[in-house]
Amino acid sequence: xxxxxxxxxxxxxxxxxxxxxxxxxxxxxxxxxxxxxxxxxxxxxxxxxxxxxxxxxxxxxxxxxxxxxxxxxxxxxxxxxxxxxxxxxxxxxxxxxxxxxxxxxxxxxxxxxxxxxxxxxxxxxxxxxxxxxxxxxxxxxxxxxxxxxxxxxxxxxxxxxxxxxxxxxxxxxxxxxxxxxxxxxxxxxxxxxxxxxxxxxxxxxxxxxxxxxxxxxxxxxxxxxxxxxxxxxxxxxxxxxxxxxxxxxxxxxxxxxxxxxxxxxxxxxxxxxxxxxxxxxxxxxxxxxxxxxxxxxxxxxxxxxxxxxxxxxxxxxxxxxxxxxxxxxxxxxxxxxxxxxxxxxxxxxxxxxxxxxxxxxxxxxxxxxxxxxxxxx
Amino acid sequence: xxxxxxxxxxxxxxxxxxxxxxxxxxxxxxxxxxxxxxxxxxxxxxxxxxxxxxxxxxxxxxxxxxxxxxxxxxxxxxxxxxxxxxxxxxxxxxxxxxxxxxxxxxxxxxxxxxxxxxxxxxxxxxxxxxxxxxx
Numbered sequence: 001x002x003x004x005x006x007x008x009x010x011x012x013x014x015x016x017x018x019x020x021x022x023x024x025x026x027x028x029x030x031x032x033x034x035x036x037x038x039x040x041x042x043x044x045x046x047x048x049x050x051x052x053x054x055x056x057x058x059x060x061x062x063x064x065x066x067x068x069x070x071x072x073x074x075x076x077x078x079x080x081x082x083x084x085x086x087x088x089x090x091x092x093x094x095x096x097x098x099x100x101x102x103x104x105x106x107x108x109x110x111x112x113x114x115x116x117x118x119x120x121x122x123x124x125x126x127x128x129x130x131x132x133x134x135x136x137x138x139x140x141x142x143x144x145x146x147x148x149x150x151x152x153x154x155x156x157x158x159x160x161x162x163x164x165x166x167x168x169x170x171x172x173x174x175x176x177x178x179x180x181x182x183x184x185x186x187x188x189x190x191x192x193x194x195x196x197x198x199x200x201x202x203x204x205x206x207x208x209x210x211x212x213x214x215x216x217x218x219x220x221x222x223x224x225x226x227x228x229x230x231x232x233x234x235x236x237x238x239x240x241x242x243x244x245x246x247x248x249x250x251x252x253x254x255x256x257x258x259x260x261x262x263x264x265x266x267x268x269x270x271x272x273x274x275x276x277x278x279x280x281x282x283x284x285x286x287x288x289x290x291x292x293x294x295x296x297x298x299x300x301x302x303x304x305x306x307x308x309x310x311x312x313x314x315x316x317x318x319x320x321x322x323x324x325x326x327x328x329x330x331x332x333x334x335x336x337x338x339x340x341x342x343x344x345x346x347x348x349x350x351x352x353x354x355x356x357x358x359x360x361x362x363x364x365x366x367x368x369x370x371x372x373x374x375x376x377x
Numbered sequence: 378x379x380x381x382x383x384x385x386x387x388x389x390x391x392x393x394x395x396x397x398x399x400x401x402x403x404x405x406x407x408x409x410x411x412x413x414x415x416x417x418x419x420x421x422x423x424x425x426x427x428x429x430x431x432x433x434x435x436x437x438x439x440x441x442x443x444x445x446x447x448x449x450x451x452x453x454x455x456x457x458x459x460x461x462x463x464x465x466x467x468x469x470x471x472x473x474x475x476x477x478x479x480x481x482x483x484x485x486x487x488x489x490x491x492x493x494x495x496x497x498x499x500x501x502x503x504x505x506x507x508x509x510x511x512x
Contacts, residue, residue: 120409120430120477120488122452122460122502129459132508158512225429235456251455252429352510356455363427 026101028072030109032063032084034091039068040113048072048111050080050099077103084111129235133160134348137321145317148243153286153317155239155246158354159347169342198302198341204334208304221300225360227254227275229299229311230327237347238355246281246288251355260290267293273307275299281315288315302341306333323347409488413479417447417487421471426464428453433467435475449475449489452502459508462492462500471495 028050032040040046046063048070055078063070063084078101084094091113101107122129146154200208222228238249246260260279267278273296281290290313295301301309309331316324325345419437431451436444451457454464467473472495477487491501 118478118488118490119452119457119460119462119492119500119502120450120490122456129456129502129508133459252453352512353459353508354512356458356511358428358453358455360429363425363432364429 023076024104025074025076026103027075027106028080028082028099028101028109029106030070030111032068032070032086032094032111032113034113040086040091041066041068046084046086048082048084050075050082050101052076053079053081053098075101077101082111084113086113130160130162133236133350133353134162136351137349140321143320145319148241150243152283153288154241155288155315155317155323156241157323158236158238158350159323160236160350160353162346162348168344198339199336200304200339201334201336204304204306211304221298223364223366225254225364227299229276229295229301230258230313236350236353236355249355252358252360254360256358262288267291273297277311286316289313290315301329302331302335304334305331308333321349323349408480409478410481413483414476414490415479415487416474416476417445418472418474419445419447421467421469421473422446424464424467424469426454426467428455431457435473445485447475448486449477450486451489455511459511460500460502461509466494466500467492 028048032046032048034040040063046065047060048063049058049060050072051058057076059072059075059080061070061072080099080101082094082096082099086093094111094113096111099107146156148154236251237253240247240249244261244263246262248258248260250256250258258276258279260281262281264282265280267280271278271294274294275296275298277292278294279290279292281288283289292311292313293309295305295307295309295311297305297307301311309329311327311329314326314328318324323346325347327343327345329341329343330339417435417437419435421433422436423434425432431454433449433451435447435449437447439445451462457463474493475487476490476492478490480486480488491499493499
């Protein structure tokens with residue numbers, strides 16, 4: 001009897017051990033590659049995900065931005081569907097069904113993504129373009145920013161708009177969210193997510209409702225090559241700094257330049273409202289504070305604005321290759337008190353790049369659309 | 378605090394200025410259908426290497442022998458050139474294969490995804506190779 005007791009105990013223990021061994025987790029590791037066999041690097045937010053086909057349990061892991069490597073550990077033995085949802089415009093989301101993970105074993109694999117990015121939408125979400133343009137500068141050792149003869153920072157250079165960073169106000173500049181599969185504007189910037197929400201004074205809200213999307217100005221102005229409020233924080237832009245004037249040149253922009261006066265002059269008393277307003281800059285230490293007023297009502301700023309709209313840009317060049325601009329916009333004429341729109345621009349020196357000519361009107365085919373604009377712009 | 382003041386405090390929204398877009402920007406989603414991929418093989422009949430969007434046109438023979446005329450949209454030449462897609466690569470008269478997404482109105486217009494050139498090279502916008510210098 002005692003023997004039977006001990007035998008049964010031992011058998012149970014043995015079964016327990018066997019069960020534990022069968023449940024020892026496996027792992028899936030590997031590298032994500034692009035169609036040219038290069039590891040996918042510098043892609044923020046890439047991840048690999050397993051979904052158990054029986055239990056629907058999910059295991060996910062991020063893809064290392066530097067190496068393209070991923071490690072899914074603590075994966076219970078079973079069969080999984082694997083997805084690498086890298087976000088539509090650049091790569092197609094990768095899926096693989098029926099991946100078998102055995103207890104205690106590691107599956108090593110290469111995930112080769114397919115191109116998702118259209119040649120036709122490279123202006124919409126040019127993540128690779130931006131990161132490639134910035135790569136050389138970012139790989140250099142840190143150097144101090146150059147200075148003008150008077151000791152002030154020199155912003156001269158060709159810069160690439162490096163996109164949104166975590167902690168930026170709003171959903172982010174360009175990298176705010178993945179575009180839909182097959183291409184399209186990125187959420188939160190770059191054409192999608194137009195018309196940021198800001199509390200409007202009642203008269204402005206009413207006017208917005210009446211005017212929504214109709215006519216050649218406002219949200220539709222860029223469709224017929226009219227200027228935007230601040231020249232292209234888009235892909236590449238250039239600063240040329242002289243002691244009295246800072247010139248901002250932008251590609252894919254009309255008229256393609258903006259003047260920021262550094263000679264201490266005030267905003268003019270007699271002024272015709274302008275698409276880009278009138279900009280003056282003054283120094284606070286190493287920060288250039290650019291104050292712009294005098295916008296017309298036709299350019300797009302927020303959902304709707306008045307001629308009292310006021311933009312302040314705080315510009316710094318903390319080291320040779322970085323440019324930081326914090327933009328704050330308010331409008332006592334059309335927005336409620338305290339309503340502001342904030343945006344951060346992170347520039348990186350675009351070594352080996354130049355501003356190219358862009359004549360928008362030469363073959364523009366876009367008609368004015370009469371329908372109200374929706375979020376899909 | 379007054380009710381207006383309270384409303385202001387509740388309603389102050391700190392948000393992103395609509396990121397300044399490419400001039401003549403329009404949304405892919407407004408004009409093209411990502412669920413309608415097309416692949417067209419045919420002969421290049423015309424190339425417009427212009428801003429704000431380059432375009433090219435392809436004639437393809439249908440199974441019934443008729444000829445279809447397709448129009449394709451690309452990004453701006455300034456961006457294309459950075460991806461190594463120079464204007465000499467699309468030659469009138471050459472045979473190419475284009476992958477794209479068809480216009481929503483089902484016309485023979487598409488937004489270009491990739492272009493396979495006569496020598497087999499596939500042009501796309503996702504190359505991680507070094508960008509072409511434009512300096």
